[in-house]
Amino acid sequence: xxxxxxxxxxxxxxxxxxxxxxxxxxxxxxxxxxxxxxxxxxxxxxxxxxxxxxxxxxxxxxxxxxxxxxxxxxxxxxxxxxxxxxxxxxxxxxxxxxxxxxxxxxxxxxxxxxxxxxxxxxxxxxxxxxx
Amino acid sequence: xxxxxxxxxxxxxxxxxxxxxxxxxxxxxxxxxxxxxxxxxxxxxxxxxxxxxxxxxxxxxxxxxxxxxxxxxxxxxxxxxxxxxxxxxxxxxxxxxxxxxxxxxxxxxxxxxxxxxxxxxxxxxxxxxxx
DNA sequence: TCTGCATATACTTCTTATTGCATATATTAA
DNA sequence: TTAATATATGCAATAAGAAGTATATGCAGA
Numbered sequence: 001x002x003x004x005x006x007x008x009x010x011x012x013x014x015x016x017x018x019x020x021x022x023x024x025x026x027x028x029x030x031x032x033x034x035x036x037x038x039x040x041x042x043x044x045x046x047x048x049x050x051x052x053x054x055x056x057x058x059x060x061x062x063x064x065x066x067x068x069x070x071x072x073x074x075x076x077x078x079x080x081x082x083x084x085x086x087x088x089x090x091x092x093x094x095x096x097x098x099x100x101x102x103x104x105x106x107x108x109x110x111x112x113x114x115x116x117x118x119x120x121x122x123x124x125x126x127x128x129x130x131x
Numbered sequence: 132x133x134x135x136x137x138x139x140x141x142x143x144x145x146x147x148x149x150x151x152x153x154x155x156x157x158x159x160x161x162x163x164x165x166x167x168x169x170x171x172x173x174x175x176x177x178x179x180x181x182x183x184x185x186x187x188x189x190x191x192x193x194x195x196x197x198x199x200x201x202x203x204x205x206x207x208x209x210x211x212x213x214x215x216x217x218x219x220x221x222x223x224x225x226x227x228x229x230x231x232x233x234x235x236x237x238x239x240x241x242x243x244x245x246x247x248x249x250x251x252x253x254x255x256x257x258x259x260x261x262x
Numbered sequence: 263t264c265t266g267c268a269t270a271t272a273c274t275t276c277t278t279a280t281t282g283c284a285t286a287t288a289t290t291a292a
Numbered sequence: 293t294t295a296a297t298a299t300a301t302g303c304a305a306t307a308a309g310a311a312g313t314a315t316a317t318g319c320a321g322a
Binding site for chain 2: 006007008014082083
Binding site: 015042044045048049052063065066067 | 279280281282283288289290
């Protein structure tokens with residue numbers, strides 16, 4: 001493992017939007033459109049940041065039907081995990097992070113109600129970390 | 132504490148030279164010229180990276196005579212410390228880091244022999260972490 | 263004041279990121 | 293094949309960072 005350069009991890013973490021994305025992916029895989037919905041960002045911006053991180057090997061992607069499912073690679077680099085974990089504690093100016101996770105939960109419940117709105121891999125990620 | 136934005140920390144960590152500098156400062160304060168000597172980099176390059184990190188509030192600086200002594204601010208952001216700590220473990224392509232610390236020790240011993248080659252604050256940092 | 267050492271700044275060039283807009287691709291369903 | 297949805301890419305403009313050369317500043321000692 002850890003073919004990922006540490007500096008690449010930090011390159012991803014040093015932008016707030018990427019940080020928010022990684023914080024979400026830590027809980028489970030998500031498609032571009034759902035990240036977009038949670039983050040309140042445009043499709044292009046979201047997609048491009050994902051491309052950026054994918055090129056650096058920090059996130060992985062696979063197609064499922066119409067959707068591209070993005071996720072943290074397994075096994076995820078321990079340094080990345082450790083930092084994402086810290087984020088929860090350090091909420092200076094990052095109120096978004098917890099709000100993002102709440103929005104994610106809402107969306108996941110919506111998927112449970114009507115699958116077909118996302119690929120199986122996404123709504124199967126039923127970790128109920130935060131309600 | 133922690134007026135430092137997390138993203139600023141990561142901005143500093145995502146460059147190898149800055150990473151090496153922080154790794155050194157973790158052990159104690161150093162002047163530009165000594166960092167320069169340990170890192171094998173030019174004065175301008177070293178100085179500029181220090182300016183960059185100073186502007187982001189990640190390192191502090193004070194003048195002592197001819198020298199500018201750079202150091203990690205007290206108290207140092209826990210996330211920064213945690214990451215610098217991880218570096219020791221994760222040595223993929225970072226053989227430099229340990230080598231840097233060894234060079235630092237050599238230099239510190241030299242200072243002990245003849246002070247006047249550096250400001251007091253530097254050679255007084257006698258943490259003998261690695262020999 | 264002049265010299266020398268340590269450090270910073272100005273200026274230029276080059277590369278890398280960021281963003282938006284428009285458009286293309288891929289997949290599925292009709 | 294066509295339409296609709298999800299996603300990616302190309303292009304252009306701008307900003308931010310990196311690196312080098314030259315030069316300036318700040319301090320100490322003669």
